[in-house]
Structure formats: C-alpha cells, structure tokens
Amino acid sequence: MNQRSYVKAVAKRLTCSKARRDEFVRDLESDIAAALAEGETWEQVERRMGDPRDVAREFNEDLSDRELAAGKKRRRNKVVGIVSGAVVVVLVVLVAAAWWATPKTAPAGQSVGLSEQEVIERAQEAIVLFDDGDLEAMRAMSTEVMQNALDAKSMDAARASFSDDWGAFESFGNAYAFEASQLWVTQEVVEVVAIYENVTVTYDIVFEKDMKLSSFFIK
Structure with a gap:
C-alpha cells in the first residue's frame, strides 16, 4: 500500500464530520511528510503507524457525541447521493432506450x-x-x-x-x-x-x- 492509499484507507473509516475528517487527514499527511523528511522510508512509516483500520478506530473512539452524530449524517447524505445518482443513471438509460425506439x-x-x-x-x-x-x-x-x-x-x-x-x-x-x-x-x-x-x-x-x-x- 502506498502513502496515498494508506491515507485514503484511514479517511474512509472516520465517523466524524467532513471538517474534522479533513483536519485529521491533513495532520496525518503532515506527520508522514515529516517522518519521510527525517529519513524514514515509507515502509518504515507504515509499519510504525500500523493498520489503517486501527488508526481510524482509535481516532473514532475519542470522538464526541456531536462529531459522531455529524458523521452519521454525512454517511446518510452520501447514501442518498449514491441512490440519487443511481436514479439519474436509470433515467438516462430510459431516455436513451426511448430515443432508440423512436423512428428516425x-x-x-x-x-x-x-x-x-x-x-x-x-x-x-x-x-x-x-x-x-x-x-x-x-x-x-x-x-x-x-x-x-x-x-x-x-x-x-x-x-x-x-x-x-x-x-x-x-x-x-x-x-x-x-x-x-x-x-x-x-x-x-x-x-x-x-x-x-x-x-x-x-x-x-x-x-x-x-x-x-x-x-x-x-x-
């Protein structure tokens, strides 16, 4: 797993607000950059930080009730967005089918x-x-x-x-x-x-x- 994939794997498991998630991602990227600048290889940094799931879980355990509620809302909105996107895709397919069936x-x-x-x-x-x-x-x-x-x-x-x-x-x-x-x-x-x-x-x-x-x- 490269550096970008590692940060992404952590970010997608965070159950907080978008603002708090973005802040944590910036801090994580900063810590990684500092370690690399001091001479560590990425493989050494990854081993020291541990599994992305464990990093995300430790972060989530310290979240306030407000942040947890904000995280649930963000995930709910994401699901709605995905469903809406699926509906749009279905409509596009139906329109395309209707166009194809119309005599030209x-x-x-x-x-x-x-x-x-x-x-x-x-x-x-x-x-x-x-x-x-x-x-x-x-x-x-x-x-x-x-x-x-x-x-x-x-x-x-x-x-x-x-x-x-x-x-x-x-x-x-x-x-x-x-x-x-x-x-x-x-x-x-x-x-x-x-x-x-x-x-x-x-x-x-x-x-x-x-x-x-x-x-x-x-x-």
Missing part, C-alpha cells in the same frame, strides 16, 4: 452506401419487373417473406383493384426516398409516380437489409 429518418441510402437516386432507381427496377409480370425476377430481389407473398394472382389482383386498363407505361414522374430506422431495423422507403396511358399510379416501395424488396404498394 436519414438521407436515403446512407446505411447501404448508395445515393438517393440509386435507391430510387432500384425501386423503378422493381416497378418495371411488375409491369412486365416478371415474378421470378421480383422474387430474386425480395426478402424471404416478400418472396412468399409474391404470386401471379396477387399481382393481377393488385393491378385490377386500381384499374382494369392501365395502358402502356409512358414515364416515371416525381420520386423521393429516405432512410427510416427504428430499434434494430433500417429501411429504405421510396415513393415513385409512374405514368401510364390511362392512369397515373403511385408506388410505395420499401427495401430492407442488402436492398431486398420487402413491401410493394400501389395507390
């Missing part, structure tokens, strides 16, 4: 290393495959759950629910994309307008990890 947005493609335009083009690719009725190609770019949901009947029903005759595809209109994160899930969300001969359709498309198609809605 970011520029499209940020987590997958793509630009917004590249994410939009990926969505447009899915729309072209939908228009062509290329079910297998759509499945190849989809998540496992989406693969199971994609079939010719559902694709025809989605198209028919909007209009019986879309006409030929003419061009893409406005499009925008953003990245949405909540808990451990990050998605690329895209809205694309497609113009056909007889209708104008808006697609809401979502990609998940590795830009796999996970949602494909028409409105």
